Amino acid sequence: MKYFLLLLFLALNNCSFSQQQTFDITHFTPPQGWKKQNSESAIQLTKEDEAKGTYCMITLFKAVPGTTNSKENFDVAWTSVVKEMVTISTAPEMQPAIKENGWEAQSGYAPFESDGNKGVALLVTSSGFEKMVNIIILTNSDIYEKDITDFLGSIDFKTLSTDQPVKPTTQPVKSTTKADGFTFTTTNFDDGWNSTVQEDWVEATKGNIKVLIHYPNKKADAYNSVLLDGLKNAWDILVAPRYSSASNMEFKPVTGWQSIEFAEADMVEKDSRKKVYVVLFKMNYSNGSGKYLEFITPDKKTFEQAFGAYHQESYGWEKMEKMATYNKFAIAASDLSGKWTSDFSGAIQYVNANTGLDAGMDTHASAENFFMAANSTYKWDLGVASGQVGNIKFQSAKSTGRFSLPSNWQVKFSDISGKPRTYNAFFSCIKGLRILWLDDRPFAKAE
Incomplete structure (x- = not known):
């Protein structure tokens, strides 16, 4: 079994490009013939052989906020997710970390027992760009080795912005009337399309x-x-x-x-x-x-x-x-005053692959707020709650400082989780309101 897990670990460096699908920020190729179940917060892939009593379950979770310490992110996920799903009596046996394209993957495994069934639990936690993506694999047989190896080898992530994002060439046009109260109501895109805000x-x-x-x-x-x-x-x-x-x-x-x-x-x-x-x-x-x-x-x-x-x-x-992506408009410092908030919640229900009985529910919820003042100061806070129902773990972070606009498509904050952070930023419109996007995350203005 240890050799099997080592193969899974090595698969993290492989590449696969055929029949890729995307969930949240993760690209992957699902094994052929496996059952697939989608939820807001995760995708679950399962396969079993009832005659032989073997099974395997792969759960790919949506990216959630993480720290810059990949091992710390792994430990949190192991405690709040893996140990809540199955009974594990030993610490995970860790594999060497892998770094690639701004991401660092930590992986570890341990034997588990659940409802009398024994197997191995593997957790792969990929950390980068202040996010973490978790993949949990539960299996009781090495006959699924190739499918799991191919799946892990297919994993890739969308390109995310760094602290120094590239300035876009799309040109904003200032409004002369400011009918909706915002500085920019027209965008001239570099591919020839022009967008204008209408009622x-x-x-x-x-x-x-x-x-x-x-x-x-x-x-x-x-x-x-x-x-x-x-x-x-x-x-x-x-x-x-x-x-x-x-x-x-x-x-x-x-x-x-x-x-x-x-x-x-x-x-x-x-x-x-x-x-x-x-x-x-x-x-x-x-x-x-x-x-x-x-x-x-x-x-x-x-x-x-x-x-x-x-x-x-x-x-x-x-x-x-x-064409839906052309609902995109630049920002000005004067547009940002006030409270901007983003929240997420999701849950995934687990079912025993052998018995079909309820195996618990894992939940995740987060709320992030920016309070931006007219004098370019801000307050930021983040709260996260995750884990199985009945044993939810809570984390939080906050900071204060000053913000600035390197361009009309970027916002720079002096301190987010202990270091400066620059976000790619833009507005999209809905009737009577605008949504602020910071690195592909939506924030609504709280009146």
Whole structure:
């Protein structure tokens, strides 16, 4: 078994690029034939042989805030997650740490017992960029060696910003009216797209193409168990009121793990009386983050040249999906005054691979706050609670200092967890409000 675990450890340096999937910031290739269960906070992969009584369970957790000490992060995860899942009587046998691309992986294993079943628990904790990603493997046999080795070898992480991020070339344009109270209401992107804040959407234009990035709308976004009915409802609310007539209308949703909403028609605009081709599109991401995008072009040919033709697969829509990223605007120091908060909570339910009985629930919750003043001073705090229900562990951190803007796309704080920290930063818009993004984490302003 020790040789088996050593192979798993060595796999951390391998690379695999085929059929990769992404969960949160982690890229991975799931073993073929394994069952996959998703939750907000983790992905669980399982395989068992009931006849032989063997099983293996891999749990990949969402990234959570971590310290700069990788061993300390490992110890916290071992205590609050692994030891809450199974009974372990010995300290983990650690493997040498691995450093690569700003990440440091700590791994260790120990024998465990749970409901009379014995096996080995392996924890891999990868720390970097003030985050940590945990992978827990529980197994009672080395017959899964190759699958686990290949899985660990496929692990890769999204590129995250460092303390000195590269300045973007996207140019902000100052608003002369500041209608919504913020300094920047237009962005000229370096690929030719220009975005402008509007009352009910962000309008992105390039040449004779216009894309409306609709803000969340309770009525249009209301859940409907029938995909087609939900698409028709959204069209009636978001699109139809601005046009006087329509022809060649088709509603063509695509079912799948992440379904596609696609509707098209030749329309006549009420205001300009121009004939246009209109597509309403939405990718229904598993985490619920999809946005309705309205594409307006002179004709269908223009649309297909820019974004591709309709197809019945749930993949290959990247050109259309990308348009949601143009809801992006620069920041000014005067826009930051006040309290900005970000919170997360999630849970994963464990089931015994042999008996099917409840094996407990692991939870994670965090809350992070920035209090920024007009004189460029700030207060920062972070609270984290994690572990199995009934034995939650709590951690917290806080600091104060001064903030500055190296550019209109960055915020630098003098002290975050004991050292200066520079975040890539921008605003996205929803109706009447803006969301502050710091290194891909959203913060809402608390009034």
